[in-house]
Amino acid sequence: MIARTNVEDRLKKHRSREISESDLLAEIKNIFDHNDRKDASIISQLQSSSERDHNALDLDLLDTDRIFHLDHIKAICIDYRLRFLDSKLFKGSVPYEAAIKIKELEKEHKTVIEGFKIMAPSKLFKLENADDPLLFAPIGNGYYYLIHKWGNDLSPYRKLAVLPFKSFENLMILTALVSFFASFLVPKGLLSIETSEVQFLLTFLFMFKSVAAVVLYYSFAAGKNFNSVIWDSKYSNA
Numbered sequence: 001m002i003a004r005t006n007v008e009d010r011l012k013k014h015r016s017r018e019i020s021e022s023d024l025l026a027e028i029k030n031i032f033d034h035n036d037r038k039d040a041s042i043i044s045q046l047q048s049s050s051e052r053d054h055n056a057l058d059l060d061l062l063d064t065d066r067i068f069h070l071d072h073i074k075a076i077c078i079d080y081r082l083r084f085l086d087s088k089l090f091k092g093s094v095p096y097e098a099a100i101k102i103k104e105l106e107k108e109h110k111t112v113i114e115g116f117k118i119m120a121p122s123k124l125f126k127l128e129n130a131d132d133p134l135l136f137a138p139i140g141n142g143y144y145y146l147i148h149k150w151g152n153d154l155s156p157y158r159k160l161a162v163l164p165f166k167s168f169e170n171l172m173i174l175t176a177l178v179s180f181f182a183s184f185l186v187p188k189g190l191l192s193i194e195t196s197e198v199q200f201l202l203t204f205l206f207m208f209k210s211v212a213a214v215v216l217y218y219s220f221a222a223g224k225n226f227n228s229v230i231w232d233s234k235y236s237n238a
Helices: 007-018 021-032 042-047 070-080 096-109 168-183 197-221
Strands: 067-069 083-086 117-120 134-140 143-149
Touching: 007 067, 007 070, 007 143, 067 070, 070 083, 070 117, 070 143, 096 134, 096 143, 168 197
Parallel strands: none
Antiparallel strands: 067 143, 083 117, 117 134, 134 143
């Protein structure tokens, strides 16, 4: 049995390759020296937008295991086709445990937290036209503090399933592979009496053109876009 993918664990592994715990603490401490406090209620902040990009939290009280930079979040969103958006766009229900943790955090740090963000699949957001959420709060300079995670872990096959939409290059590679194997299904002698490498090449090019046309038509018709484009977009047709 293949274990399900834990997004929090993936974030931690990606972060550990980028920055050490001591360097992370030093950078966060520097950020906190310039942070200002602003007041707001938990409910109103979860249901409304906020331009706030930091919260005045006490560095000594933070769990460094829950601090992630926007680059780490972006990398995981692109790999697993997730979105990282304002909590006001989240159409799922935020569990009571999350509200309790926010209250505890505010009480412990003697401040009111704003600017909540949620990482989750697109279907869990109310997107405008142009399975496991994680709730974050900004702490400045592109860093976010993970407050609460709920729901089930991602399917272990999700990263592989969304790999073609990670980038245009990935989509073309998949199209070429499908076309290559589909070329073997064409009966010999259909295009020419003699079987040769040239005939196979022509068959492959014909199949590639056909498969690419279907893929592009489906992508445009369904409003699909690449993971690197939609990860922080609030538009369903981004």
